[in-house]
Amino acid sequence: MEKRKVIIIGSGPAGYTAALYTSRANLEPLVIEGHEPGGQLTTTTEVDNFPGFPEGIMGPELMANMKKQTARFGTEYLSTHVTKVDLSKRPFHVVCENGKEFLAETLIISTGASAKYLGIPNEKELIGRGVSACATCDGFFYRNKVVHVVGGGDTAMEEATFLTKFASKVYIIHRRDTLRASKPMQQRAFDNPKIDFVWNSGVEEIIHDQTGVTAIRVKNYETGEETVRPTDGLFMGIGHKPNTDFLGGQIELDSHGFIKTKAGTPDTNVPGVFACGDVQDSYYRQAISAAGSGCMAAIRAERWMEDQH
Template sequence: MYKTVIIGTGPGGLTAAIYLARANLNPLVIEGPEPGGQLTTTTEVENFPGFPDGIMGPELMDNMRKQAERFGAEFKSGWVNKVDFSKRPFTLTVEGMGEVQAESVIISTGASAKYLGIPGEKENVGRGVSTCATCDGFFFRNKKIIVVGGGDSAMEEANYLTRFASEVVLVNRRSELRASKIMQDRARANGKVSWGLNKTPLEVLAGERGVIGLKVTNNDTGLEEVIEADGVFIAIGHTPNTKFLGGQLTADDHGYLLVKPGTTEMNIPGVFACGDVQDSRYRQAISAAGSGCMAALDCERFLEDSHANSELILAGSGASEGN
């Protein structure tokens, strides 16, 4: 039995662990198959406050983990297969651990970027392949970049990257775009954006120093082409890691958890969510960490209130028996 269990170890989960551990609540933190989340696949992080010279993503996550451990957080590796939020204490079924019970749960399982599934793609993450323009755009000053995608996210990323790149080629496997008209119009009005429509990506090409281009099929001619570039940004969306919850918590049409406005509280008292699993808009390490702080404080207050209510009930019961 734990007072609180945190599922996930990205910036949100680790920040929640630091706060709860400092409050002497000794949280159990369950690490999934990718401890540290998406930042462990990032090379240099330059926009996290407090590091004027930047810090490597894996190092930042390792430091946050050590900080949580220092205050008494317990870490265990496992995959949460199932949760039962129908009654308290809650029950979590964890592969390799069996059943774990908790008075409260913080969900910080993040969202996974969707990839194309082509050769050279995942092997070159951090070497020119990225899924986050805000995180990595700065590293491509005066360079040619490819953005793959046809939705609003792709249009937004392309426009953002023109702040740094000399040229942004927007590649989409169809000639039509799924993006809203206003987002398309903005991209088309940007003189740095060129178009590679009706082209299907086949392979990310790389040399010793990283990405050198993208091999595509021209769907109009059926011929293979190579679009030379220094970077390839994949902008085809994210998938929140919420399937294991079995639909017990409120979520939007894409699976992102819906917290009560202004809090990290879910529809079931004692369950909280932080980080990218409930944030489809910002998806930044610092915003995830901030929501992790909020989740810890919300959780701490919930446990205090629950304890106080239990004492009142016991006190009332004792008075009745005395009469």
């Protein structure tokens, strides 16, 4: 079984940055990319908030550039998915979907968090063309437009409140008649004149043309009535699911399933295992903060290995 100094599980800005730093430190990292090489940014269009690109850059291009940069320093990539790990002893045992197995002195976990969607037709195909799960990323494109947000928790209230900086009107669609969000977040939304609520309702269909989303068909669960609501954008505010199932409960998670790291560090409760990016960050969830945490994880992994010898 092949043994590696560093295995990075997951890609995206965090994984690629961790690979860049560990490869430049001659640790010869192996990146196991997962089912979505490059992470969520590969499903977006224009990225305007990553420093260094004054004209913006397409998400897939940014990720391709990061990967190319790490390859220049000798990073190896494996296009498969990690199904399980054994963290009970070092070196750690990593099992992949394609049947390959590895031993690793250190692990860096950057598997991200997947935005939750409704499971209705065309929603994934319309990402970047009127469907979004990130107001911070895409809100700017909806200046003076009408948008709808689905959800009733803190995520939905945060998304809707942020969108009022740009949109002319924001409607929150919630399947119940009361919100799950914290009271301060609820009050902020109720007090915002740009926000209105569509209660006891859910989105049944996304209506679109060649340019993207034009309207949504909404069903009222109390009356059964369906209405078509014109909209320029539909934002999913139903939260994110951290990609941690493969860990099998061996690493400490918070109440929402995100990996817990020691304050100000990428250290998990298992010595030699570090976490970076959205899998341990339920607050910022930005490409630049993920990249920064990838740098931290790489430097910690390098220094931790030095301390073992």
